[in-house]
Amino acid sequence: MSQGSVSVSPPPHPAAFAVQAAAPAAPAAVALRDLAITFALKTGETHRAVEAIDLAVAPGEFVAIVGPTGCGKSTLLNVTAGLLTPSAGTVRIQGDSLSGLNAKAGYLFQADALMPWKTAIDNVAVALEPQGVKRGEALQLAQDWLSRVGLKNFAQRYPHMLSGGQRKRVALAQMLIRDPQILLMDEPFGPLDAQTRQIMGNLLLDLWAANKKAVLFVTHDLEEAIALSDRVVVMSAGPAARIVGDFTITLPRPRDIAEIRTDAAFHAIHKAIWACLRVEVQKTYAQGGEASDHE
Numbered sequence: 001m002s003q004g005s006v007s008v009s010p011p012p013h014p015a016a017f018a019v020q021a022a023a024p025a026a027p028a029a030v031a032l033r034d035l036a037i038t039f040a041l042k043t044g045e046t047h048r049a050v051e052a053i054d055l056a057v058a059p060g061e062f063v064a065i066v067g068p069t070g071c072g073k074s075t076l077l078n079v080t081a082g083l084l085t086p087s088a089g090t091v092r093i094q095g096d097s098l099s100g101l102n103a104k105a106g107y108l109f110q111a112d113a114l115m116p117w118k119t120a121i122d123n124v125a126v127a128l129e130p131q132g133v134k135r136g137e138a139l140q141l142a143q144d145w146l147s148r149v150g151l152k153n154f155a156q157r158y159p160h161m162l163s164g165g166q167r168k169r170v171a172l173a174q175m176l177i178r179d180p181q182i183l184l185m186d187e188p189f190g191p192l193d194a195q196t197r198q199i200m201g202n203l204l205l206d207l208w209a210a211n212k213k214a215v216l217f218v219t220h221d222l223e224e225a226i227a228l229s230d231r232v233v234v235m236s237a238g239p240a241a242r243i244v245g246d247f248t249i250t251l252p253r254p255r256d257i258a259e260i261r262t263d264a265a266f267h268a269i270h271k272a273i274w275a276c277l278r279v280e281v282q283k284t285y286a287q288g289g290e291a292s293d294h295e
């Protein structure tokens with residue numbers, strides 16, 4: 001049995017006699033500090049989506065965000081991507097204050113963003129266009145990336161000739177070919193069937209292990225969150241949603257995300273996090289939040 005455990009915001013461990021030279025710590029890949037986001041509604045009213053958000057993602061760390069529908073998960077990713085300016089608080093990317101689009105981040109949404117008139121290889125190669133990479137080189141790199149995501153022989157297919165899982169693989173290659181240091185993923189495997197989700201989860205973990213990026217991964221699926229992540233962050237029900245849980249996942253790696261779910265340690269972790277998440281999900285149901293689609 002693996003030695004997984006769960007800890008909630010562990011207190012610092014005071015070492016009585018250890019005198020350690022303080023190594024300069026690398027700045028967090030993403031640091032959201034005291035963030036609040038308020039939307040102006042057409043009615044003239046305002047809607048405070050999230051507040052008092054403090055969240056840091058270390059370089060190479062895989063963090064999942066879970067929370068009830070409409071609590072502000074996508075809003076947090078949009079702020080980190082630079083698509084949305086917070087009403088209060090700061091966003092730092094690798095130590096620098098973010099202004100404008102986050103050029104260090106790659107973004108993967110639930111919906112397909114592939115261009116239907118381009119082949120798989122062109123959909124991947126086009127991601128290098130803004131960097132001015134020559135077409136021949138871009139096509140070569142795109143073919144490499146298609147191979148890495150298991151689509152070596154599908155380069156000339158158009159998106160409508162690919163399955164949902166295959167389209168996701170193309171989208172992953174499209175994101176990773178730019179070598180972003182930060183991956184922002186918003187329910188990326190949501191529309192896929194359960195088996196394909198697991199295969200995609202394992203593919204993502206393989207790619208991540210080979211070249212560790214900082215990841216912020218939003219999912220409504222707690223099992224997926226635990227299986228993939230180093231940390232699972234739980235958000236409260238909105239409005240004015242906050243972070244109410246921050247769980248370190250110490251399940252051993254490498255993981256097979258289908259197999260790890262049968263592990264006793266996994267169940268213990270799931271139980272602990274669900275106890276926290278469940279309260280918030282129930283609040284959202286009680287408010288009728290499940291009837292509206294905020295995704």
Ligand SMILES: Nc1ncnc2c1ncn2[C@@H]1O[C@H](COP(=O)(O)OP(=O)(O)O)[C@@H](O)[C@H]1O
Nearest residue numbers: 039047049068069070071072073074075294295
């Ligand atoms: N552009 C917007 N204008 C007004 N309200 C918004 C806007 N975007 C999101 N919201 C509201 O903010 C809350 C959080 O939305 P969202 O981040 O999409 O939630 P989640 O991704 O957790 O389901 C919801 O109540 C949603 O209706």
Ligand SMILES: [Mg+2]
Nearest residue numbers: 073074294295
């Ligand atoms: Mg969302």
